[in-house]
Ligand code: SF4
């Protein structure tokens with residue numbers, strides 16, 4: 001087994017090498033496809049670069065593994081549970097559309113037009129986010145549009161390392177502006193209990209039902225915490241099964257890919273602030289535990305708010321960032337007509353993180 | 368006592384390097400340098416002898432002690448009585464080597480000029496700034512000669528050297544140099560006469576089937592040897608030869624072990640992603656990415672405002688950066704800007 005793999009590796013390596021020499025020896029081919037080749041090659045092989053300055057050895061962690069970690073966490077955190085709850089035919093086509101439009105169309109065209117030398121693997125992460133925060137019955141074209149806008153926006157800003165705000169959330173914001181009804185309808189009841197082949201393939205018959213947060217806004221009813229935790233409630237495709245999201249999120253924090261300060265500050269502040277609001281206005285504010293477990297909060301706290309480049313660099317700033325997100329989320333949920341405020345909270349705090357960073361820097365290093 | 372450092376990195380765990388028990392003498396007939404030790408002209412109050420190397424490629428202390436710890440301490444006592452009579456000696460050992468710690472504590476019972484300190488073998492806790500801060504609680508600046516504060520950091524090999532050459536007045540002209548790395552057939556500990564060119568030390572041991580590069584005094588903040596006719600001197604600590612990985616490897620994420628301990632960058636250059644790896648690992652609690660941001664914006668002079676002078680140039684920030692930024696280089700460039 002290992003040997004066959006080694007052989008395949010050697011053959012692959014040789015053929016890639018010969019393609020590389022071919023491309024580099026033909027200037028015209030290089031002009032058209034050089035960047036494309038480099039980009040795909042970068043996903044398969046390591047670079048030739050060696051350390052020219054001290055330190056002469058480097059740790060094995062690189063941005064690819066970093067993004068790979070997030071992809072793996074997202075896969076186990078929401079893709080698998082969503083297949084169980086809504087069926088294979090509901091989830092996988094969405095992912096395919098998202099990837100094809102985002103990475104293979106928009107990103108590839110960008111690579112050729114802008115002559116970038118690589119496809120940024122951050123795009124995969126963005127594309128995996130898009131279906132997760134849309135309703136299960138969202139049409140495929142909506143997902144395609146969302147992925148396209150997100151990746152385009154990210155590339156215009158300059159890719160990983162230049163993002164001002166989380167590109168996936170920006171895409172979602174555009175969808176909310178352009179198709180306001182599409183993104184808040186089509187909440188489907190998940191299939192629960194022992195799965196059958198049919199339910200794994202197609203989910204149960206599409207019965208729509210308001211999400212717990214909308215239901216609370218309308219009737220003041222809260223769903224049971226147990227069903228919220230294990231995903232037996234309506235909601236966006238990726239946000240319902242909170243238990244797997246929490247487990248994979250904690251794994252990310254242990255691996256230090258996500259900074260633990262942000263989920264702790266975000267969830268903690270939502271909890272504390274909603275206690276305060278409950279005491280102040282009584283029953284009209286959603287109770288704290290219900291706040292924590294409903295909507296996309298867990299998903300957002302572990303996966304979206306922790307998107308590294310859009311927060312502050314300073315560790316103290318990360319606390320402020322998380323608390324700010326929590327405050328805005330609770331305020332929007334309780335005092336506006338919009339049931340869910342996470343998207344606005346994170347986008348706003350993404351923008352605010354720039355001044356927060358510079359203020360903290362000034363305080364820390366004033367002489 | 369409050370710790371002087373924050374994180375650091377356990378290099379010994381990540382890059383285990385095994386040395387054989389035996390020491391090999393390298394023959395060389397050319398001109399050699401005689402041993403000389405420049406005794407400080409200032410009064411020495413504290414002598415620090417570090418027996419706890421924190422880098423895997425450094426000389427293991429068993430080679431110096433050779434199961435005769437008392438012998439070594441007697442030499443240290445002789446050196447102290449002869450040359451630094453008013454000073455206090457501090458011997459630093461790894462807290463895991465309990466046998467050695469016991470031996471030292473036994474010896475110490477009769478001596479009041481000696482104290483024993485234990486330390487974790489975590490890079491770069493043995494850097495002068497950190498070791499002085501940790502043992503004596505004194506703040507010294509990076510790059511400052513510790514003699515100015517009356518502190519002498521004595522290389523264990525020099526203890527033997529001073530004893531043999533100046534007190535016993537016997538011949539002393541060899542130095543122990545460990546050589547290691549993936550560019551060698553075997554790791555070895557060599558006994559070399561300083562003055563020997565590096566080339567003639569290594570020629571028997573390097574692998575001929577690969578490209579390799581040679582480094583002096585550690586991979587993290589050492590220097591590269593471009594010219595192999597360069598000579599060993601009395602301050603050389605170790606030599607590392609590692610493979611030059613300047614070709615592509617398929618599926619690097621599956622072959623991490625193959626790439627470790629080579630010069631491979633293990634990834635490609637990106638922009639800073641605010642991952643906080645660099646400030647988590649920095650032993651003196653700085654935020655290296657800030658320097659890179661200044662540098663990237665073309666404002667090198669602003670880097671000074673972020674406590675740049677505290678950096679001890681250990682190189683851990685560049686080591687851990689997933690975007691493979693040359694942080695140490697940036698720091699040095701910003702520092703050199705007057
Ligand atoms: S080289 Fe980097 S890790 Fe080391 S002290 Fe300086 S800033 Fe900190």
Ligand code: SF4
Pocket residue numbers: 638639640641642643644645646655656659684687688689690691692694
């Ligand atoms: S380790 Fe590198 S990428 Fe991460 S914050 Fe520091 S400079 Fe930026």
